[in-house]
Amino acid sequence: MKDKVLIRMRNWIAESGLVKGERLPPERALCETLGVSRAELRKANLVLEAEGVLERHVGRGTFLSKAPRPVNGHDAIERTISALAESTGPVEAMQARLALEPELAKLTALHGTPMQLRKMRQLASAMRAAPSWGAYEVLDSEFHEAIAAASGNSLLLALHKILNGVRLTVVWRRLNTSDGGPEASYHSFDEHDAILNALEQRDGAAAEAAMQAHLKSTLSMMGAASSPL
Amino acid sequence: MKDKVLIRMRNWIAESGLVKGERLPPERALCETLGVSRAELRKANLVLEAEGVLERHVGRGTFLSKAPRPVNGHDAIERTISALAESTGPVEAMQARLALEPELAKLTALHGTPMQLRKMRQLASAMRAAPSWGAYEVLDSEFHEAIAAASGNSLLLALHKILNGVRLTVVWRRLNTSDGGPEASYHSFDEHDAILNALEQRDGAAAEAAMQAHLKSTLSMMGAASSPL
DNA sequence: GGACGTAATATGGTCAACCAAATCAAAAAT
DNA sequence: ATTTTTGATTTGGTTGACCATATTACGTCC
Known part of the structure; x- marks a missing residue:
């Protein structure tokens, strides 16, 4: 399902131990880790970027931009x-x-x-x-x-x-x-x-x-x- | 830049006069109207879908959401x-x-x-x-x-x-x-x-x-x- | 050894071709 | 004449190839 990758990406972020400003693994590596296509991962990251969770920069990488909202x-x-x-x-x-x-x-x-x-x-x-x-x-x-x-x-x-x-x-x-x-x-x-x-x-x-x-x-x-x- | 299509899509929706539940033009038509590639339009619509503004169905079309509740x-x-x-x-x-x-x-x-x-x-x-x-x-x-x-x-x-x-x-x-x-x-x-x-x-x-x-x-x-x- | 320039590599971004789902139209069956 | 089936078309979805930007590695010069 199309939202599955987004859920998994959220969870990955929550469990990654990354702090704000830190760099995520490259898309090509992370999509293999998650077992999804790079295009699917990019869609999830597009949404997360729109939400302000991630920042993405060509040639530099993808970064955690803010502290994820605590999950209550x-x-x-x-x-x-x-x-x-x-x-x-x-x-x-x-x-x-x-x-x-x-x-x-x-x-x-x-x-x-x-x-x-x-x-x-x-x-x-x-x-x-x-x-x-x-x-x-x-x-x-x-x-x-x-x-x-x-x-x-x-x-x-x-x-x-x-x-x-x-x-x-x-x-x-x-x-x-x-x-x-x-x-x-x-x-x-x-x-x-x-x-x-x-x-x-x-x-x-x-x-x-x-x-x-x-x-x-x-x-x-x-x-x-x-x-x- | 990359947010420009999203902003233009928001404006298009606001000015379209479409009512909740109504169908938008097909992607291939709308991207020409907006003067952007279909892929760029799709990215914008992906974000709008994640926000609950739009609902997209293969073979049927893209619709203005009836209510934001499903995504909530x-x-x-x-x-x-x-x-x-x-x-x-x-x-x-x-x-x-x-x-x-x-x-x-x-x-x-x-x-x-x-x-x-x-x-x-x-x-x-x-x-x-x-x-x-x-x-x-x-x-x-x-x-x-x-x-x-x-x-x-x-x-x-x-x-x-x-x-x-x-x-x-x-x-x-x-x-x-x-x-x-x-x-x-x-x-x-x-x-x-x-x-x-x-x-x-x-x-x-x-x-x-x-x-x-x-x-x-x-x-x-x-x-x-x-x-x- | 350090500074600079170039090439190679890494990383995210875009796109045309093709795929999958749904609808519509025409043909076939009753 | 009506219903069902089939094929064509429409619509959104996915993907590999390629593009654009940034970083790193290497060679050259001083």
């Missing part, structure tokens, strides 16, 4: 969430959760610490007493994120944060947060408990199945058809 | 990749793939179009002939992204792009790209074929299993212990 991971993730929420509907978000969260639950059954499991229990309890749907959704979001956090994989946690953020954004759009919260018989309560029971039993398959059942139940409550198998 | 999202994803790659090791990236990519393969068996499957076949073939590990990794990345793209869920595709971007970044750190490429007996080749066979048979469970086997195989090649079940 939290900001980047927030922006990513905002952008994705613009092109994601509630059902699609739900289906994406169905792909990822059972896998997370499976890993959490293996990797979750007692402290992390206790926190999930507290969140599940708090959800039963949620005074509004708004409060419920926040707690639910935290519950699911706590599961992801206990998966033992920071990259999966980050991916889940994005997924969770998109989902929460999409949900907030149509939620009347001043409504009274869920009834005591709300289906998710028992489903959360089933997930937690499996996690506490360290039963990965049961945790995965419980999470699947929970998300499918929620998906069907949304009036969405099940996947046409 | 793209930029945010790039930054997210950069940030996450700083805190992710190769094994962790691999394990995250193991959580997500079999699920994607399962969905792709259901949703993938014949054209998308053909593209994967082409990529798998190209990988067998990769002249270097660097080229192989790029093709492999594209292969796995093609699978994610065929899953039918744009949010999962975005998550996979992040995962794939992190993975590629992490891999590049330790890859000697000038090495000769993989041998004909490299294990991933047959594993890719097994995945594709399952996808073409529309067998979701087989696709999921084949992807799991492929990723586990790669993970074990990395010298990592399997998950301690």
